[in-house]
Amino acid sequence: MLRSRSAISDTLDELDPQLGRIVDNLEQKVIGKRPLMEFMVTAVLAAGHVLLDDVPGVGKTTVATMLARSLDLTCRRIQCTPDLLPTDITGVTIFHPGTRQFEFHPGPVFANLVIADEINRTSPRTQSALLEVMEEGQVTVDGITHALEPPFLVVATQNPIEYEGTFPLPESQLDRFLFRLNVGYPSLDEESAILSQSDRALPLASVEPVMSRDELLARMQAVREVHVSDAMRGYIARLAEATRTSPRVELGMSPRASLALYRASQAWALLHSRDYVVPDDVVRLAPLVVKHRLILSRSSADPRAHLLDEVFEGILRSIPPPPLLR
Incomplete structure (x- = not known):
């Protein structure tokens, strides 16, 4: 049961029991990354997209596949390559001579969860095929x-x-991702646990869902x-305004970014058994929602202005959060 605003607990990080089961399920295959799993569940609840930006072999695709299986969602994977065409993602309309009619054949984007693997390896033209569907949940092919x-x-x-053979994501594409997350290497103890469990690890196909699609909706x-x-x-x-007026930032938060932070904070609160948002929710999520959307000023005299973390942390500190209760 959700705690009311008048009964604030000292513990703001207690997970909702049912939603916590999703996090536990994800940890079956990716050990020691519980904060990442909480962010992934938050993104689903907030109906937001996620960019997993990290080195090969740390479990990025496994995380996405486990998420789909834990929530009983249809999942399709797109292996992004330079020769991938927009219609390979969205689908194509084909004329059938026998019936003399055009028939639409849906592409892999027609699923609940779409894994775009190595998205920066496909061309900007193909990347742009995802813009409409990520924003509006629809695909337009041949005017339909x-x-x-x-x-x-x-x-x-x-x-x-x-960098060889890659195409950096444009700002319009990055702005459609709710979170940009890193998986990170496991610690020494976590890697030892991974090795010790490798012989008896559950295959992905055997993972059982812990929440139905209707319950998720x-x-x-x-x-x-x-x-x-x-x-x-x-x-x-005020945080959005501060990013737009900072002399160290050339491109600040868009209104879409403000809405994303707003919705993510609501989802994070729900995940943690609350029916209200507290300042800590916004402070915790803001770096994940905002930093990948910012472009730093090239004219800054401070050579350290290229350190995005430092710039955003300074902006965040400059805006005092409101008190917990009003």
Whole structure:
């Protein structure tokens, strides 16, 4: 049961029991990455897309596949390559001589969860095929619009250290991702646990769902009912304004980014058994929602201005959060 605003517990990180089972299920295959799993579940609840940006072999695709299986969602994987065409993603209309009619053949984007593996290896033209579907949940082919069945989530992966044969994602594409997350290497103890469990690890096909699609849709609707006070809305707006007026930032938060932070904070609160948003929710999620959307100023005299983490941390510190209760 959700805690009311008048009964704030000292512990704000207690997971909702049912949603916590999703996090536990994800940890079966990716050991020691519980915060990452909480962010992934938050993205689903907020109906947001995720960019997993990390080196090969740390479990990016496994995380996405486990998420789909844990929620009983249809999942399709797109292996992005330079020769991939937009119609390879969205689908194509084919003329059948026998019936003398055109028939639409849906592409792999018609699924609840789409894994765009190594998204920066495909051309900008093909990347742009995802813009409409990520924003509006629909695909337009040959002038005809096809709606996708909710929920819809894109989990894209990319390798940050390979530049040969890659196409950096444009700002318009990055702005459509709710979170940009890193998986990270396991610790020494975690890697030892991975090795010791490798012989008896569960195959992905055997993972059982812990929540049905209908239950998930109900929880996604409940996110919109999580209370956000006027003070919290003002806090998000001031943060957005600060990124736009900072002399160290050339491109600040868009209104889409503000809405994304707002919705993600509601989802994070629901995941943690609350029906209200607290300042800590916004502070915790803001770097994951905002940093990949910012472009730093090239004219700054401070050579350290290229350190995005430092710039954003300074902006975040400059905006005092509202008190917990009003």
